[in-house]
Amino acid sequence: MKAQQTIAKEITLDGNGLFGGQPVSMTMKPAPANHGVVFVRTDLGGAEIAALVSNVVKRPRRTALRSGEASVEVTEHCLSAVAAAGVDNLRIEIDAIELPAMDGSSLPFYEAIMEAGVVGQDVGRRMLKVYEPIVVRQGEATIAALPADEGESHLTYQLDYANVPIIGAQVSTFEMHGENYGELIAPARTFVLEHEAQLMRSQGIGSHLSEDEVLVIGNEGPLGTNEFRFTDEPVRHKMLDLIGDLFLTGAQIEGRIVAHKSGHALNQLMAKRLLEQYRANEHRQIALKNTAMDIRQINRMLPHRYPMLMVDRILEMDSDRRVVGVKNVTINEPFFQGHFPGTPMMPGVLIVEALAQLSGVLVGQSLEHAGKLAVLLSLDRVKIRRPVTPGDQLILEAEAVKIRARVAHMRCRAYVSEDLAAEAELKFMLVDDDQD
Template identity: 50%
Template sequence: MKQKTIKNEASLSGKGLFSGSAVEVKFIPAEADTGIVFVRTDNPSPTKIPAHVSSLIETSRRTALGKGEVTISTTEHCLAAVYALGIDNLVIEVAGPELPGLDGSAACYMEALKNAGIKQLAKDVNEFVVTEPIGIVEDDASIYALPGAEGKYTVSFDLNYNQVDAIGKQLFSFEVTPESFQREIAPARTFLLEKEAVEFQKNGIGSHLSPEDVLVIGEDGPISNEFRFEDECVRHKVLDIIGDLVLAGVRIKGKIVASRSGHELNRKLAAKISELSRKQQRKKKRGTDALLDIRNIQRILPHRYPFLLVDKIVDIEHDSKIVGVKNVTFNELFFQGHFPSNPIMPGVLIVEALAQVSGLLFAQKLENTGKLAVLMTMNDVKIRRSVVPGDQLVLLAETEKVRRRSAQCRCQAKVDGKVAAEAVLKFMLIDDDV
C-alpha cells in the first residue's frame, strides 16, 4: 500500500462539543512521511502537535493532544474519518483549543475530506500486522488487538448498558473500509445519559447544547431526538476506537475486540501498538531488535569476559527505563561449579546483570557520559525462581532517583514473562579513569 494525502484544501467550522468555543479547521495536503499533524494557529507562534501517542495528555470522555501549554481536544472523530479514508499525511490547522463537535459524529469530517479528493504518494505505508495478542484489561473493561484475516482491519465492541433500557446490551463488528465507514459508522453520534448531561451543564460544560444538538438518552430513549441506528451507541464506540488508535502512527492489520472500553484504554492500546511497531521497524531495518548490540555495550561498560552479563539492549525510554537481554547458555563459566549436576545461575550474578543494565541506563544522560556506576547497596532483593541454561533473562531497570553523584534503580529480571529476581539498587557515579 502507498501513502495518501488529500488533493485540495478543505475547511470546516463549528463550536467545540465541550467548550462551546467557535473554531475553524483547515485541512491541507502534506508530503509523504509527514504523518497527521495538528497546528494551533490562534497563537502568536503556530504550534505543531503530531497526532501521536507521544502528544497525549490526560483527559476524560475525549482524547486530547498537547505540546507544552498548547492543547487540542476532541480529536477522535476527525481522526477516525482521516483513517477510514486511508489518509496518512495531513496538516490540520485549528484556530482554537478544540475541534468542532458538529453533530457529535464523524459524518461532516468524512464528507469534507472526501470532497477534497484523495491523492496517492510514492512511499509505502507504515503497517503494523498483529501477530500475537496485545491486551489492556482494567476491572471489567478490556481491549485487545488480535491476529485477523490477512490484510483486514476489523473492530468489534461489546457494549453493556443494562441499567438503561433504551440502550441495553449491544454488539457490533465492523471491517474498516472507506465505504462501510461512511455508511455504518460515521453518522453515529456521541451520546450521554440525561443525568450526565444535567451534571455537565451545571459545571458549565456543553452549556451551548440542547437535546436537539446532541444525543441525550433518558429512561425512554433519546430526548427530543431519534436514533440514527438502533444500535447507534455501540457504533459510536467503534468510531472512538478507530480514531484513538490512529495515535499509534501505523496502519493496523488485525482484529480489535473491546468490552466496556473507553478513551483511556483505547489510548493505552495505541501506545502499546506504537511501541511494538517501533521494534518491528528496527528489527526490519537492522536485522535485529537491539538498540545497543554487544559492541555498543562494550563502548559504555568496562566489564569484559567472563563478567559482562548483558548481551543487548532492546528498549530505552530516555533516561528513565531500559530493557536488556542476557542469553544464558551452558558454556557460562560459573556453571562449572554452580552446580555441576544441576546448573543454576547464581542469584548474585542475576543482580549483577541488573546492575550492569542500570549502568547502561545512566549513561543515556549526557552529564553521566564517562562515569562508572559502582554498586553501593542492594535492598528488597528477592530471588523468585531458578535461571538455568537455555533461559533468556530479560533485564528491566527504572530510575527512581538520579543525582550528580548517586542514582537508584528499581530492577526486575524475568524469564518467560515471570519474575526471576528483583531488587532496588543504589549506585555511586564516579569518573571512569580506567
C-alpha cells in the first residue's frame, strides 16, 4: 500500500476571487497523517471546513463547501491539483470566502505544490475501489464508474456543445497515475460562453473581469486577446473539474470514470455514490471477519453498564488508528418508551454517545493509555443524517486524528447499512480511572 503524503513546506498564493473579485491570500500547510484536506477560514477565527462531499452546498457553476456558519467557494481547481499531486493531508488557510482564481486553471496550484515538494507519511493511503458499476444521470448528462485493474484510475470526459461549432464535440482521456497532469490538464482554464458572460455581468457576477482575464468564448472563438491553450481546452477543463469534485470522496479512486456532459452537481452526486458503495462493501467484508472484541472484553475496557453501554461488539481494530463496532438497536431499549412512543427513534445524543464509547475503546486498547478514561471534552461538526429506529444495526467507526498523553481527537461516523446516519468530531480528556 502506498503511503499517505503531504507537502514538505508551506506556500502562499495571492489573488482575487473569480465570482466576487474579493482579494484573498491562501496558504497551503503540511498536515499529519489521516488529517485529510481541510480549508481554514482565518478571517472567521480559524473555522475549519473539511474537503468532503458531505459538506457540499449547492452553488451554480462551482463547488462550494460549508461547515457550520463557515463556507468556502470555488474549491474544484485547487482540489484537482491536490488530487493529481497525490497529496492526502493538507491545511489550506484562506482569509476570504473564495479561493484565488489565478488564471482560471489549476496550474498555479499544482506548480505551488510541486515547488513545496511532496513527502511520504507513515500511514497507508486510502484507495476508494469501484467494486460494481455505478451510473448517475441528470437530464442528458451521465457519469459511470466501472471496476478497473488494481491501481488504475482512468477518466474519460465527453463534451458536446452542438450549438457552439467552435467547441462542438470533444473527448478527453486521462490516467491519474500514468500521465502528466501538469502538462495535459492543469493549464486548461474555466470558460464561459459569450451570452452566459453577458447574463452574469447583468447580475453583478464577474463584472470585475475582462475578456482578457477570463476565457469567454464567442461564435468565432475566444474574445479579447485570449487564445485557446489547447484546441480542446474546454473538455480538458471539464476533466480538471471532474478530478477535483471526485476528490471530495476524501480518497484516491481506483476505477474507470466515464462522464458525458456532466457538471459539478452530477460530479458531486457520483462522489456520494462511490462513497456509499465503498462503505457498504467495507461493512460486508468486516462482517465476514471474526469478532475482534466481544461484550465481555468491552466490559473490561469501558466503565459503562446497562442501560448506558452503547457498544455491543468490536468488529475491527487497526492498532490505535481506527476501530469499527456495532450497536444493535432493539425495541427493548429503555429510551424508546419516551422517545417517541408512537414513532420510536434513537436520540441523536445517544448515537453520539455510542461513538464516544467506541472512541474510548480505541484509546484504551493501547498500553500507553491503559487505566485511562476518555472523558468527553467537546463536540464539533455533529450532524444527524437519518433516523435510527428499532431493528437497525448501527455500524460505528472512529478514526484517530490525534492521541496524546492527556487528550484525544477522533473523527467518527455511524451507518445504517450503507447510509450515513451521523457524524461528529469528538475531543476527549484522558483521566486516571480510579476504579479498583
